[in-house]
Amino acid sequence: MKQLKAAFWRGAVSMETLPEHPFPEIAFVGRSNVGKSSLLNSLVLLKNLAHVSQTPGKTQQINFYPIESKWMFVDLPGYGYAKVSREEREKWQNFNNSFLLKSPQLALVCILVDSRHDPMPSDLALIELMENAQRPYVVVLTKTDKLKPTVMNERHEQLKQLVQYCNFCVDVLPYSVEVRRGRDELWGVIKRLAAQFSERISQNTNTEPTAENSNDSIRATQMNGER
Ligand SMILES: Nc1nc2c(ncn2[C@@H]2O[C@H](COP(=O)(O)OP(=O)(O)OP(=O)(O)O)[C@@H](O)[C@H]2O)c(=O)[nH]1
Numbered sequence: 005m006k007q008l009k010a011a012f013w014r015g016a017v018s019m020e021t022l023p024e025h026p027f028p029e030i031a032f033v034g035r036s037n038v039g040k041s042s043l044l045n046s047l048v049l050l051k052n053l054a055h056v057s058q059t060p061g062k063t064q065q066i067n068f069y070p071i072e073s074k075w076m077f078v079d080l081p082g083y084g085y086a087k088v089s090r091e092e093r094e095k096w097q098n099f100n101n102s103f104l105l106k107s108p109q110l111a112l113v114c115i116l117v118d119s120r121h122d123p124m125p126s127d128l129a130l131i132e133l134m135e136n137a138q139r140p141y142v143v144v145l146t147k148t149d150k151l152k153p154t155v156m157n158e159r160h161e162q163l164k165q166l167v168q169y170c171n172f173c174v175d176v177l178p179y180s181v182e183v184r185r186g187r188d189e190l191w192g193v194i195k196r197l198a199a200q201f202s203e204r205i206s207q208n209t210n211t212e213p214t215a216e217n218s219n220d221s222i223r224a225t226q227m228n229g230e231r
């Protein structure tokens with residue numbers, strides 16, 4: 005496993021300041037402190053690409069990281085950080101949701117859920133958001149090194165049950181930065197969905213896009229994907 009070419013490129017604080025670029029986006033989203041930045045670093049094998057903190061709520065903007073001039077990783081501010089005002093929290097949540105609903109380059113959303121707890125209402129709301137938006141996502145169970153194998157398997161089963169009737173969930177993957185669990189599997193999903201996204205874009209430049217045929221092609225992506 006070698007380090008990938010990756011660097012911080014830009015941060016955005018509103019829909020108006022989102023940068024334009026040609027790469028398929030892979031977004032990382034979840035509650036504050038769930039391990040988004042750590043996971044992003046572990047995927048590219050760099051220690052300090054994204055800022056990891058003992059203090060939750062450190063990622064205060066949507067951060068863009070071009071990877072190998074092929075993909076754009078996008079680290080979103082965490083949900084539910086208690087120590088900022090409700091107004092501030094709502095502002096970030098609205099920005100996150102707008103990005104997830106509207107970004108034209110979004111190929112895959114990685115929804116990170118802390119494996120040590122039952123999924124929280126904000127985790128379920130994210131799944132619902134992506135289903136309503138009809139955009140592909142993968143559920144990643146973080147910090148599984150902190151669980152005994154039987155407990156980890158139970159949590160994995162619980163989440164698979166939860167999404168069994170969801171149309172746009174590509175997979176549910178146990179992950180750990182500490183013991184490098186799930187890295188190859190997640191890369192597999194990222195590469196597959198990014199390639200399908202690029203193919204869809206090139207097809208759509210030949211066919212006049214309609215709301216109907218773009219949804220059909222996303223759905224076909226799900227149906228063809230392995231579970
Ligand atoms: N044991 C263990 N700890 C982890 C793992 N992933 C992240 N952590 C720890 O969890 C804490 C939060 O990690 P971050 O990556 O900063 O989380 P984040 O979701 O980016 O947090 P915000 O940006 O504040 O929303 C840090 O202390 C990490 O070291 C993991 O797989 N195993």
Ligand SMILES: [Mg+2]
Pocket residue numbers: 040041042054055056062063079
């Ligand atoms: Mg972070």
